[in-house]
Amino acid sequence: MTVLVTGSAGKIGQSLARTLPPLGWQLRGFDRDRSPSGIEQLQGEITDPGALDEAMAGVRAVVHLAGQAVEAPWPVIREANLEGTFQVFEAARRAGVRRLVYASSNHATGFTPRPADGCELPADTPPRPDTLYGVSKAFGEALARYYVDRYGMQVACLRIGTFADTPPDARSQATWLSPDDCARLVDACLRTARLGFAIVWGVSANSDRWWSADAGAALGYRPLDDAGRHRADQPPAGTPRPSDRLVGGAFTEASFGIDEVAGREPG
Numbered sequence: 001m002t003v004l005v006t007g008s009a010g011k012i013g014q015s016l017a018r019t020l021p022p023l024g025w026q027l028r029g030f031d032r033d034r035s036p037s038g039i040e041q042l043q044g045e046i047t048d049p050g051a052l053d054e055a056m057a058g059v060r061a062v063v064h065l066a067g068q069a070v071e072a073p074w075p076v077i078r079e080a081n082l083e084g085t086f087q088v089f090e091a092a093r094r095a096g097v098r099r100l101v102y103a104s105s106n107h108a109t110g111f112t113p114r115p116a117d118g119c120e121l122p123a124d125t126p127p128r129p130d131t132l133y134g135v136s137k138a139f140g141e142a143l144a145r146y147y148v149d150r151y152g153m154q155v156a157c158l159r160i161g162t163f164a165d166t167p168p169d170a171r172s173q174a175t176w177l178s179p180d181d182c183a184r185l186v187d188a189c190l191r192t193a194r195l196g197f198a199i200v201w202g203v204s205a206n207s208d209r210w211w212s213a214d215a216g217a218a219l220g221y222r223p224l225d226d227a228g229r230h231r232a233d234q235p236p237a238g239t240p241r242p243s244d245r246l247v248g249g250a251f252t253e254a255s256f257g258i259d260e261v262a263g264r265e266p267g
């Protein structure tokens with residue numbers, strides 16, 4: 001059964017192209033760029049309904065990763081993450097594809113205070129975006145809810161933490177999502193018989209995690225990696241900053257305001 005992966009040339013897309021086929025999934029990639037992965041690939045824009053109709057043919061489920069993955073000027077966010085995500089949901093609906101895994105982000109909740117030691121935030125923590133990027137992810141979650149309620153789709157929204165081969169900094173002791181756990185999470189979302197609408201933290205089994213594992217466990221996600229095992233390899237934590245007290249970390253700082261980001265090249 002074929003699963004369409006949008007954003008297949010991106011960091012997570014290329015990783016899933018390696019990790020999902022051994023778990024039994026046949027992938028078709030869709031991206032504006034080509035990537036070196038060995039899966040079938042179609043090139044196109046996620047804002048192009050015709051290209052998406054072609055990509056959805058014969059597909060059983062969609063993993064929607066494509067879009068702008070960090071803060072950027074509003075026109076970039078609007079085009080990629082609002083228009084693009086809408087067109088992907090619409091194309092899935094037209095094609096009768098019922099299941100979709102949506103790459104949301106922890107930055108949909110970035111201004112939420114980090115919980116006290118030993119406490120965890122539930123997966124359905126209300127949106128409190130730290131950037132326009134975070135706002136666009138909250139939009140995607142609302143769109144998902146709408147397609148579930150109106151059209152009976154089954155959608156898992158993954159509030160992804162820090163996806164990386166190894167945890168890159170002190171914050172990611174809590175927020176790291178390893179490539180193998182990412183595959184386990186997407187695999188669980190594709191397989192579960194219990195999916196209606198779900199929001200799940202995309203995080204590994206980190207000893208210092210702030211995020212509850214319950215919603216993921218309900219879908220059958222069993223993470224195995226722990227950022228704590230890499231603690232010794234990390235650079236020492238810098239001077240504490242006020243933004244350390246918030247889920248979104250640096251994204252909550254003044255340098256991520258609309259005026260500050262307006263002239264920046266999209267990352």
Ligand code: 15L
Pocket residue numbers: 069070105106107160161162163175
């Ligand atoms: C994200 O949503 C970003 O795509 C990624 O670049 C990281 O900033 C990550 O969140 C994070 O919070 O570490």
